[in-house]
């Protein structure tokens with residue numbers, strides 16, 4: 706059954722948000738939920754950086770937020786840490802894992818624990834400019850438009866089925882900071898919209914594609 710009613714009538718999707726940085730996407734999602742436009746609730750916020758802004762900003766909003774040490778690797782979680790993240794998310798009853806600037810690659814066990822239930826936002830129009838500092842890659846390449854992409858996370862890096870994209874123009878006077886700033890404004894609009902569509906059951910995955918029905 707598709708849930709397309711008013712937000713107040715819908716069951717709320719429980720989100721687990723993972724971040725490493727300042728948490729502007731988490732704040733945008735929390736604000737959209739508070740405004741009544743996303744039928745979801747933030748069940749827990751987790752970070753792999755002890756003093757990450759995302760933890761402070763979550764606690765300021767009264768949201769449960771925890772640092773979980775990532776273990777011995779630089780770009781991924783070690784086995785013990787992966788198990789701790791999975792346990793914390795399961796204990797919080799998380800139904801959708803939302804990566805918001807989480808700087809570690811999640812694979813294997815983690816994805817099997819939340820099949821097609823992990824999403825990410827990437828600061829480019831995928832499949833262009835995967836990986837780090839995608840806005841710089843776009844600027845250096847000379848594209849006239851870039852943007853941001855919300856996608857399901859699969860075993861690859863920035864390769865999962867695309868849920869939503871928003872374009873951002875590259876202006877001739879742009880430097881990396883101005884372009885990144887404009888992309889982040891777009892991210893803060895796009896992520897809540899994509900989560901809202903998922904929470905309403907409007908997104909269907911068909912192979913490597915997704916189909917989103919308009920809210921009825």
Ligand code: GRF
Pocket residue numbers: 724725726727728729730731759805806807826827828889892
């Ligand atoms: C975002 O710009 C996103 O593109 C990338 O990490 C950044 C996180 O920023 N994946 P914030 O912590 O949400 O402010």
